[in-house]
Amino acid sequence: xxxxxxxxxxxxxxxxxxxxxxxxxxxxxxxxxxxxxxxxxxxxxxxxxxxxxxxxxxxxxxxxxxxxxxxxxxxxxxxxxxxxxxxxxxxxxxxxxxxxxxxxxxxxxxxxxxxxxxxxxxxxxxxxxxxxxxxxxxxxxxxxxxxxxxxxxxxxxxxxxxxxxxxxxxxxxxxxxxxxxxxxxxxxxxxxxxxxxxxxxxxxxxxxxxxxxxxxxxxxxxxxxxxxxxxxxxxxxxxxxxxxxxxxxxxxxxxxxxxxxxxxxxxxxxxxxxxxxxxxxxxxxxxxxxxxxxxxxxxxxxxxxxxxxxxxxxxxxxxxxxxxxxxxxxxxxxxxxxxxxxxxx
Numbered sequence: 001x002x003x004x005x006x007x008x009x010x011x012x013x014x015x016x017x018x019x020x021x022x023x024x025x026x027x028x029x030x031x032x033x034x035x036x037x038x039x040x041x042x043x044x045x046x047x048x049x050x051x052x053x054x055x056x057x058x059x060x061x062x063x064x065x066x067x068x069x070x071x072x073x074x075x076x077x078x079x080x081x082x083x084x085x086x087x088x089x090x091x092x093x094x095x096x097x098x099x100x101x102x103x104x105x106x107x108x109x110x111x112x113x114x115x116x117x118x119x120x121x122x123x124x125x126x127x128x129x130x131x132x133x134x135x136x137x138x139x140x141x142x143x144x145x146x147x148x149x150x151x152x153x154x155x156x157x158x159x160x161x162x163x164x165x166x167x168x169x170x171x172x173x174x175x176x177x178x179x180x181x182x183x184x185x186x187x188x189x190x191x192x193x194x195x196x197x198x199x200x201x202x203x204x205x206x207x208x209x210x211x212x213x214x215x216x217x218x219x220x221x222x223x224x225x226x227x228x229x230x231x232x233x234x235x236x237x238x239x240x241x242x243x244x245x246x247x248x249x250x251x252x253x254x255x256x257x258x259x260x261x262x263x264x265x266x267x268x269x270x271x272x273x274x275x276x277x278x279x280x281x282x283x284x285x286x287x288x289x290x291x292x293x294x295x296x297x298x299x300x301x302x303x304x305x306x307x308x309x310x311x312x313x314x315x316x317x318x319x320x321x322x323x324x325x326x327x328x329x330x331x332x333x334x335x336x337x338x339x340x341x342x343x344x345x
Protein backbone atom coordinates (compact mmCIF):
# COMPACT_ATOMS: atom_id res chain seq x y z
CA UNK A 1 0.00 0.00 0.00
CA UNK A 2 1.52 3.34 -1.09
CA UNK A 3 0.93 6.50 0.89
CA UNK A 4 0.40 10.00 -0.58
CA UNK A 5 3.45 12.26 -0.37
CA UNK A 6 1.29 15.15 1.05
CA UNK A 7 0.12 12.98 3.93
CA UNK A 8 2.31 13.26 7.03
CA UNK A 9 2.51 10.38 9.48
CA UNK A 10 3.29 11.07 13.17
CA UNK A 11 4.55 8.38 15.47
CA UNK A 12 3.68 10.36 18.59
CA UNK A 13 0.05 11.50 19.08
CA UNK A 14 1.23 14.71 20.77
CA UNK A 15 3.10 15.85 17.68
CA UNK A 16 -0.05 15.30 15.62
CA UNK A 17 -2.10 17.48 18.00
CA UNK A 18 0.49 20.31 17.92
CA UNK A 19 0.60 20.24 14.12
CA UNK A 20 -3.21 20.47 13.90
CA UNK A 21 -3.24 23.41 16.34
CA UNK A 22 -0.67 25.30 14.21
CA UNK A 23 -2.73 24.79 11.05
CA UNK A 24 -5.89 26.03 12.79
CA UNK A 25 -4.19 29.19 14.17
CA UNK A 26 -2.72 30.00 10.74
CA UNK A 27 -6.17 29.72 9.18
CA UNK A 28 -7.67 32.03 11.83
CA UNK A 29 -4.87 34.60 11.29
CA UNK A 30 -5.47 34.63 7.54
CA UNK A 31 -9.20 35.22 8.00
CA UNK A 32 -8.52 38.10 10.40
CA UNK A 33 -6.19 39.79 7.93
CA UNK A 34 -8.69 39.55 5.12
CA UNK A 35 -11.42 41.04 7.30
CA UNK A 36 -9.19 43.99 8.29
CA UNK A 37 -8.26 44.63 4.68
CA UNK A 38 -11.94 44.88 3.69
CA UNK A 39 -12.72 47.35 6.52
CA UNK A 40 -9.63 49.59 5.98
CA UNK A 41 -8.30 49.50 2.41
CA UNK A 42 -5.33 51.83 3.34
CA UNK A 43 -3.77 49.03 5.42
CA UNK A 44 -1.62 47.05 3.03
CA UNK A 45 -2.06 43.34 2.98
CA UNK A 46 0.83 41.07 3.58
CA UNK A 47 1.96 39.90 0.22
CA UNK A 48 2.14 36.21 -0.25
CA UNK A 49 5.20 34.64 -1.58
CA UNK A 50 4.87 34.36 -5.29
CA UNK A 51 5.38 31.09 -6.90
CA UNK A 52 7.97 30.59 -9.51
CA UNK A 53 5.34 30.32 -12.20
CA UNK A 54 3.54 33.68 -12.76
CA UNK A 55 -0.23 33.23 -12.59
CA UNK A 56 -2.46 34.41 -15.36
CA UNK A 57 -3.95 37.92 -14.87
CA UNK A 58 -7.45 38.01 -13.48
CA UNK A 59 -9.61 40.77 -15.08
CA UNK A 60 -11.86 41.04 -12.02
CA UNK A 61 -8.93 41.58 -9.64
CA UNK A 62 -7.39 44.15 -11.96
CA UNK A 63 -10.61 46.17 -12.21
CA UNK A 64 -11.01 46.22 -8.41
CA UNK A 65 -7.42 47.45 -8.02
CA UNK A 66 -7.95 50.26 -10.53
CA UNK A 67 -11.18 51.35 -8.80
CA UNK A 68 -9.39 51.39 -5.43
CA UNK A 69 -6.57 53.57 -6.86
CA UNK A 70 -9.07 55.99 -8.42
CA UNK A 71 -10.92 56.29 -5.11
CA UNK A 72 -7.69 57.04 -3.22
CA UNK A 73 -6.59 59.68 -5.76
CA UNK A 74 -10.01 61.37 -5.61
CA UNK A 75 -9.81 61.50 -1.81
CA UNK A 76 -6.33 63.05 -1.92
CA UNK A 77 -7.55 65.64 -4.44
CA UNK A 78 -10.47 66.62 -2.19
CA UNK A 79 -8.14 66.95 0.80
CA UNK A 80 -5.69 69.19 -1.16
CA UNK A 81 -8.59 71.42 -2.28
CA UNK A 82 -9.73 71.78 1.32
CA UNK A 83 -6.24 72.72 2.47
CA UNK A 84 -5.89 75.30 -0.32
CA UNK A 85 -9.26 76.86 0.51
CA UNK A 86 -8.30 77.09 4.20
CA UNK A 87 -4.95 78.80 3.34
CA UNK A 88 -6.77 81.32 1.15
CA UNK A 89 -9.15 82.12 3.99
CA UNK A 90 -6.21 82.64 6.38
CA UNK A 91 -4.47 84.99 3.89
CA UNK A 92 -7.65 87.02 3.45
CA UNK A 93 -8.02 87.35 7.21
CA UNK A 94 -4.35 88.46 7.56
CA UNK A 95 -4.71 91.07 4.84
CA UNK A 96 -7.89 92.36 6.40
CA UNK A 97 -6.18 92.64 9.80
CA UNK A 98 -3.23 94.60 8.28
CA UNK A 99 -5.35 97.09 6.36
CA UNK A 100 -6.44 99.02 9.45
CA UNK A 101 -2.94 99.64 10.95
CA UNK A 102 -1.59 100.51 7.51
CA UNK A 103 -4.28 103.12 6.98
CA UNK A 104 -3.60 104.58 10.43
CA UNK A 105 0.10 104.84 9.59
CA UNK A 106 -0.66 106.64 6.33
CA UNK A 107 -2.93 109.10 8.15
CA UNK A 108 -0.20 109.77 10.72
CA UNK A 109 2.45 110.46 8.07
CA UNK A 110 0.11 112.73 6.19
CA UNK A 111 -0.76 114.71 9.31
CA UNK A 112 2.92 115.49 10.23
CA UNK A 113 3.95 118.86 8.70
CA UNK A 114 7.32 118.90 6.88
CA UNK A 115 9.11 122.29 6.85
CA UNK A 116 10.16 123.45 3.42
CA UNK A 117 13.54 124.83 4.54
CA UNK A 118 15.02 121.45 5.53
CA UNK A 119 15.58 120.00 2.06
CA UNK A 120 18.70 118.65 0.41
CA UNK A 121 18.99 121.54 -2.03
CA UNK A 122 19.26 124.21 0.66
CA UNK A 123 21.73 122.12 2.69
CA UNK A 124 23.90 121.62 -0.39
CA UNK A 125 23.72 125.33 -1.18
CA UNK A 126 24.86 126.15 2.36
CA UNK A 127 27.83 123.80 2.03
CA UNK A 128 28.73 125.38 -1.30
CA UNK A 129 28.67 128.84 0.26
CA UNK A 130 30.87 127.62 3.11
CA UNK A 131 33.36 126.13 0.62
CA UNK A 132 33.46 129.39 -1.33
CA UNK A 133 34.15 131.25 1.89
CA UNK A 134 37.03 128.88 2.73
CA UNK A 135 38.59 129.34 -0.70
CA UNK A 136 38.14 133.12 -0.70
CA UNK A 137 40.01 133.32 2.63
CA UNK A 138 43.20 132.27 0.78
CA UNK A 139 42.90 135.07 -1.79
CA UNK A 140 45.88 137.40 -1.86
CA UNK A 141 44.80 140.96 -1.03
CA UNK A 142 47.09 143.97 -1.41
CA UNK A 143 47.53 145.58 1.99
CA UNK A 144 49.66 148.17 3.68
CA UNK A 145 52.33 147.15 6.15
CA UNK A 146 50.84 146.66 9.62
CA UNK A 147 53.99 148.04 11.26
CA UNK A 148 54.76 151.24 9.36
CA UNK A 149 51.41 151.64 7.55
CA UNK A 150 53.22 153.37 4.69
CA UNK A 151 54.54 150.77 2.25
CA UNK A 152 52.83 147.90 0.54
CA UNK A 153 53.21 144.59 2.41
CA UNK A 154 55.21 141.81 0.75
CA UNK A 155 55.45 139.24 3.58
CA UNK A 156 52.83 137.59 5.75
CA UNK A 157 53.77 136.01 9.09
CA UNK A 158 51.05 134.25 11.07
CA UNK A 159 53.40 133.84 14.04
CA UNK A 160 53.37 137.66 14.43
CA UNK A 161 49.57 137.81 14.59
CA UNK A 162 49.50 138.29 18.41
CA UNK A 163 51.47 141.51 17.84
CA UNK A 164 49.02 142.70 15.16
CA UNK A 165 51.78 142.58 12.54
CA UNK A 166 50.57 139.95 10.10
CA UNK A 167 51.52 141.79 6.88
CA UNK A 168 54.94 143.46 6.69
CA UNK A 169 56.91 145.34 4.12
CA UNK A 170 60.48 144.37 3.17
CA UNK A 171 62.19 146.69 5.68
CA UNK A 172 59.89 145.90 8.59
CA UNK A 173 60.20 142.19 7.86
CA UNK A 174 63.97 142.27 8.32
CA UNK A 175 63.69 144.24 11.55
CA UNK A 176 60.90 142.09 13.00
CA UNK A 177 62.50 138.74 12.20
CA UNK A 178 66.08 139.59 13.03
CA UNK A 179 65.67 137.66 16.28
CA UNK A 180 62.50 135.65 15.47
CA UNK A 181 64.24 133.33 13.05
CA UNK A 182 61.89 130.42 13.79
CA UNK A 183 58.82 132.22 12.40
CA UNK A 184 57.36 130.69 9.23
CA UNK A 185 56.87 133.48 6.68
CA UNK A 186 55.13 133.68 3.29
CA UNK A 187 55.75 135.96 0.34
CA UNK A 188 52.62 137.62 -1.07
CA UNK A 189 53.81 139.41 -4.22
CA UNK A 190 53.48 136.67 -6.87
CA UNK A 191 49.72 136.42 -6.73
CA UNK A 192 49.74 133.62 -4.16
CA UNK A 193 51.29 132.78 -0.80
CA UNK A 194 54.74 131.25 -1.24
CA UNK A 195 56.55 129.93 1.87
CA UNK A 196 60.09 131.27 2.27
CA UNK A 197 62.80 130.12 4.72
CA UNK A 198 64.37 132.43 7.34
CA UNK A 199 67.52 132.67 5.20
CA UNK A 200 65.52 134.40 2.42
CA UNK A 201 64.73 138.10 2.60
CA UNK A 202 62.63 140.32 0.35
CA UNK A 203 64.16 143.53 -1.03
CA UNK A 204 62.91 146.12 -3.48
CA UNK A 205 64.86 146.64 -6.70
CA UNK A 206 65.39 149.89 -8.59
CA UNK A 207 62.01 149.57 -10.31
CA UNK A 208 60.20 149.14 -7.02
CA UNK A 209 59.58 145.42 -7.57
CA UNK A 210 60.18 142.92 -4.74
CA UNK A 211 62.99 140.40 -5.20
CA UNK A 212 64.44 137.54 -3.14
CA UNK A 213 67.91 137.64 -1.61
CA UNK A 214 69.91 135.59 0.87
CA UNK A 215 70.48 136.67 4.47
CA UNK A 216 72.17 135.23 7.57
CA UNK A 217 70.10 134.32 10.61
CA UNK A 218 71.60 134.17 14.08
CA UNK A 219 70.58 131.74 16.81
CA UNK A 220 68.40 133.65 19.31
CA UNK A 221 70.21 133.75 22.66
CA UNK A 222 70.37 136.33 25.41
CA UNK A 223 72.52 139.46 24.85
CA UNK A 224 74.44 139.53 28.11
CA UNK A 225 77.42 141.69 28.96
CA UNK A 226 80.81 140.16 28.23
CA UNK A 227 82.94 142.89 29.75
CA UNK A 228 82.78 145.97 31.95
CA UNK A 229 83.04 148.44 29.12
CA UNK A 230 80.21 150.86 28.57
CA UNK A 231 80.30 150.81 24.80
CA UNK A 232 77.82 148.82 22.77
CA UNK A 233 78.81 145.32 21.74
CA UNK A 234 79.29 144.35 18.12
CA UNK A 235 77.37 141.22 17.10
CA UNK A 236 78.35 139.44 13.91
CA UNK A 237 77.37 136.04 12.50
CA UNK A 238 79.65 133.22 13.56
CA UNK A 239 79.80 129.53 12.69
CA UNK A 240 77.06 128.04 10.54
CA UNK A 241 75.04 125.36 12.33
CA UNK A 242 71.75 123.47 11.98
CA UNK A 243 68.96 123.59 14.54
CA UNK A 244 66.23 120.95 14.58
CA UNK A 245 62.96 121.90 16.28
CA UNK A 246 59.53 120.31 16.30
CA UNK A 247 58.79 122.32 13.12
CA UNK A 248 61.78 120.94 11.23
CA UNK A 249 65.32 121.95 10.41
CA UNK A 250 66.68 125.53 10.31
CA UNK A 251 70.03 126.80 9.00
CA UNK A 252 71.35 129.55 11.31
CA UNK A 253 74.60 130.94 12.64
CA UNK A 254 75.98 131.16 16.13
CA UNK A 255 76.22 134.80 17.25
CA UNK A 256 79.67 136.18 17.88
CA UNK A 257 79.95 139.22 20.14
CA UNK A 258 82.96 141.45 20.50
CA UNK A 259 83.80 144.62 22.43
CA UNK A 260 85.48 147.37 20.35
CA UNK A 261 87.24 148.77 23.43
CA UNK A 262 88.86 145.74 25.04
CA UNK A 263 88.57 143.34 22.08
CA UNK A 264 86.77 140.76 24.25
CA UNK A 265 84.93 138.15 22.21
CA UNK A 266 82.20 135.72 23.18
CA UNK A 267 80.31 132.94 21.44
CA UNK A 268 77.79 130.57 23.03
CA UNK A 269 79.29 127.52 24.72
CA UNK A 270 77.67 124.20 25.62
CA UNK A 271 76.41 125.43 28.98
CA UNK A 272 74.90 128.52 27.32
CA UNK A 273 73.14 126.38 24.74
CA UNK A 274 71.76 124.02 27.40
CA UNK A 275 70.47 127.00 29.36
CA UNK A 276 68.30 127.99 26.38
CA UNK A 277 67.15 124.39 25.80
CA UNK A 278 69.41 123.50 22.88
CA UNK A 279 71.03 120.04 22.99
CA UNK A 280 74.38 119.85 21.14
CA UNK A 281 74.61 116.70 19.04
CA UNK A 282 78.41 116.91 18.74
CA UNK A 283 81.26 118.47 20.68
CA UNK A 284 81.67 121.08 17.95
CA UNK A 285 77.97 122.04 18.25
CA UNK A 286 77.49 121.66 14.52
CA UNK A 287 73.93 120.34 15.03
CA UNK A 288 71.57 121.37 17.81
CA UNK A 289 68.30 119.72 18.84
CA UNK A 290 65.63 121.70 20.60
CA UNK A 291 64.41 120.01 23.77
CA UNK A 292 60.83 119.88 22.44
CA UNK A 293 61.95 117.42 19.73
CA UNK A 294 63.18 114.90 22.30
CA UNK A 295 60.19 115.31 24.63
CA UNK A 296 57.73 114.94 21.75
CA UNK A 297 59.51 111.82 20.47
CA UNK A 298 59.50 110.36 23.99
CA UNK A 299 55.78 110.98 24.42
CA UNK A 300 55.00 109.49 21.01
CA UNK A 301 57.04 106.38 21.78
CA UNK A 302 55.07 105.92 25.00
CA UNK A 303 51.78 106.30 23.15
CA UNK A 304 52.75 104.33 20.02
CA UNK A 305 55.76 102.07 20.79
CA UNK A 306 55.74 100.63 17.26
CA UNK A 307 56.44 104.01 15.63
CA UNK A 308 59.93 104.06 14.13
CA UNK A 309 62.59 106.72 14.48
CA UNK A 310 62.78 107.04 10.71
CA UNK A 311 59.07 107.88 10.46
CA UNK A 312 59.41 110.62 13.08
CA UNK A 313 62.38 112.20 11.29
CA UNK A 314 60.56 112.00 7.94
CA UNK A 315 57.71 113.94 9.52
CA UNK A 316 60.15 116.68 10.61
CA UNK A 317 61.70 116.80 7.13
CA UNK A 318 58.23 117.09 5.57
CA UNK A 319 57.44 120.04 7.82
CA UNK A 320 60.65 121.71 6.70
CA UNK A 321 59.73 121.31 3.03
CA UNK A 322 56.21 122.63 3.63
CA UNK A 323 57.68 125.80 5.15
CA UNK A 324 60.11 126.35 2.28
CA UNK A 325 63.13 124.91 4.08
CA UNK A 326 65.23 121.94 2.95
CA UNK A 327 67.72 119.57 4.51
CA UNK A 328 67.77 116.02 5.85
CA UNK A 329 68.23 114.91 9.46
CA UNK A 330 70.75 112.19 10.30
CA UNK A 331 69.01 109.31 12.06
CA UNK A 332 72.16 108.07 13.83
CA UNK A 333 72.93 111.52 15.20
CA UNK A 334 69.39 111.88 16.45
CA UNK A 335 69.43 108.46 18.14
CA UNK A 336 72.73 109.10 19.89
CA UNK A 337 71.64 112.55 21.05
CA UNK A 338 68.28 111.26 22.28
CA UNK A 339 69.96 108.48 24.27
CA UNK A 340 72.28 111.01 25.91
CA UNK A 341 69.35 113.30 26.64
CA UNK A 342 67.32 110.46 28.20
CA UNK A 343 70.30 109.35 30.33
CA UNK A 344 70.97 112.87 31.63
CA UNK A 345 67.29 113.43 32.27
